[in-house]
């Protein structure tokens with residue numbers, strides 16, 4: 474400061490230089506902010522028309538009367554197979570829907586086993602046949618715990634049936650690109666997958682399908698673009714979500730948008746490489762955000778929050794309902810159940826799946842929540858470039874104790890949602906669009922015949938219907954509080970320390 478002051482005092486030239494720099498910097502930040510608020514033309518063409526109150530009202534009335542549920546869509550499921558099932562993560566968003574769909578197509582509860590760290594908590598599983606399923610509390614990062622879950626004896630009626638394993642369990646830390654975050658993710662998402670795969674093999678499974686992530690293909694968005702490219706867009710600002718990266722060697726860590734994506738990509742390769750005649754494998758990449766349950770991070774979290782800080786209104790994204798995502802797992806299983814499928818083009822590879830419609834903008838979702846929820850919901854608009862700069866500062870701060878271990882016990886920890894505000898967030902909340910093209914092809918053309926059972930409008934409106942049914946007439950202090958999967962990841966990390 475002293476230097477600047479003396480410069481200013483002494484020379485008019487110095488004063489002008491500092492002023493010019495300051496003005497230049499502000500103009501540059503305004504320019505970046507403007508880009509961050511924009512929608513490139515190809516995305517404008519691709520996205521849905523903005524949602525209107527009329528269409529939301531129509532969907533609400535229709536879905537309130539005739540909800541789209543696992544039961545009403547059971548005719549869209551591939552036929553029941555004579556098999557046993559282990560669903561790892563079966564109490565979660567995707568795993569839970571897999572379990573419910575298996576039951577809906579006639580599988581007996583005793584032929585299904587849930588292997589999960591979480592207790593059964595989904596209201597739609599606490600009653601009916603789902604409640605009769607054996608739930609084995611398991612820490613997949615432990616070999617002994619995982620083996621115990623798989624070696625437990627099965628009821629004699631089903632013990633001889635072939636075994637399918639759906640591995641849907643993972644921890645999600647969405648926006649951290651540090652090696653230290655990777656260590657935690659590695660233990661659960663990579664070592665955990667190895668443990669589940671080994672236990673499945675020992676238990677004689679012959680089909681193994683795991684949930685990967687659409688975010689594996691996401692590249693870093695380079696928002697700090699050159700100021701003279703006035704009409705251009707940041708590099709990677711628009712990205713297709715697909716499986717193209719899978720045919721190339723695994724990218725180095727720094728080329729994934731976050732440590733989470735790197736861990737999921739590594740786990741995916743392990744699963745796909747394991748494909749052989751005795752154990753046919755593959756993965757499903759949901760793209761991008763999964764919603765469809767009050768614990769999800771897309772619709773559930775904002776509803777729980779009531780007040781939602783927001784700066785990505787313009788951003789176009791593909792979403793997928795948990796029910797559509799689980800359906801894709803069953804479609805894939807129908808292909809891999811064939812003992813000769815290990816050499817088919819479907820085996821040992823990922824399929825990206827999304828809702829059967831064009832992507833939407835975040836503002837459509839916010840609009841639906843605001844207009845339809847019986848509990849208050851509003852967004853608090855923030856300035857994108859301000860959030861971006863803050864994200865770099867938070868990341869820098871969070872890295873300090875890793876660079877200088879002496880600071881570990883001195884610096885207070887970043888708490889609450891602030892720790893998610895890191896630069897990687899701007900790569901996963903950019904214009905991302907997925908298509909179902911490879912997955913939707915018929916089986917004889919190399920696809921898995923996936924056709925979603927609900928579109929994003931219906932899926933999100935229906936989730937609000939369900940939320941409203943649960944909250945209507947309740948005082949604020951009686952609102953049901955749900956924990957998101959990110960909160961669970963935090964708790965899990967603390968427990969493991």
Ligand SMILES: *[C@@H]1O[C@H](CO)[C@@H](O)[C@H](O)[C@H]1NC(C)=O
Pocket residue numbers: 541794796797798800827828829923924925926927928931932
């Ligand atoms: C899933 O996708 C299909 C179209 O492929 C759609 O009709 C359906 O409504 C979607 N939703 C759910 C919950 O499956």
Ligand SMILES: *[C@@H]1O[C@H](CO)[C@@H](O)[C@H](O)[C@H]1NC(C)=O
Pocket residue numbers: 521830928930931
């Ligand atoms: C979503 O699905 C419903 C029911 O099939 C349909 O009426 C509606 O037009 C669809 N909306 C979009 C945007 O695809």
